[in-house]
Amino acid sequence: MKQTTPHADLMRGIWRENPVLIQLLGLCPALAVTTSVENALAMGIATFFVLLGSSVLVSSLKRFIPAEVRISTYILIIATFVTVADLSLEALVPAIHKELGAFISLIVVNCMILGRQEAFASKRPVGRAALDAVGTGIGFLIAMVMMGGFREILGNGTFLGFSLFGPNFEPWVVMILPPGGFLMLGFLLLGLAWFERRKARAAKPEADAATPERSAA
């Protein structure tokens, strides 16, 4: 495995390898609980906590975990942290816990978390694993808030409960219903692809001028 700087470990997950928008991991919570910014934030923070906790623990125990049962061990460690997150949310913010329902427990099977343990935390020192977890967690949080923000603004005309457009706004109800989740993520990916292409084109204008028919397409 090639060496990376601590800074790169932290920044990688935030944007360039964003777990939801680029790697398409952890889609279930990103679609299911992003009907409002508040829910998206709570889910993002809970996932962040579980990811950080299990990355640190897996990284510090990596000498003692036998290779044959490593996946089961990771899942058990993750399940322990999810139980902690589940019970604390229930005690601290019962209203949000009720709204998120079983999806807090479903963090256990979020493939993003298991993926980070297998690909990173099980091979690196504790500090690096923590940095990587923080970066990936922030990336997940950003994606969740983007999804939740767009869906709440379009579907309800509000942001964090504050009305944005006044009483004459007709909400796009479909956006907070299940189909809206799929559509919003689809269009978000489309927007990202468009943005990336524009950036690539701005970086290489001479290549574009050589093939004008492709840029027109």
Next chain:
Amino acid sequence: MNQNVFWILLSAMIINNFTLMMFLGLCPFMGVSSRVGTALRMGLANIFVLTITAICAWALHNSVLQYAPYLRLISFIVVIASMVQITEMAIKKLSPTLFRQLGIFLPLITTNCAIFGLALFQTNKGYGFTQALAYALGAAAGFALALVLMAGVREKLDLADVPDIFKGTAAALVVAGILSMGFMGFAGLGR
């Protein structure tokens, strides 16, 4: 009672379709829905594992978890992981042909959140044995249905003239959104 079981099955299958309405099991839904044949096989494997898991989760819920509810997540995930492992070994022994056909999809079922979700929802709703079985069968059939429908659309989509920038996951997600809208039409069907 019969009516009740039938409604649970129907509701889990189309009205509250696990994949399109509750966003469970999206990873295989996006991953293996490019060909109808593989989609169908994945769906069948899921029916098998979901049914066994539902029975185990019911048994666990009514024995150990009455005394130690905080062990719920941990015990469920252990049961699911071992069930998948046992299924894999059994199929390998009994029918090597089927085992080769399923290939990588079998172990992947462990991280399919539909299965974990099923175990959780079923205990949350307090279903009895027959009800739990009907719920599992319905959910699995609904998952297989969504997977095959999606694969059918995506096979056609490969031949269509989609703008370059929209190809791949973005288009697949919008297709899933439209399918999901179709399934919303069933919402008026039940209670």
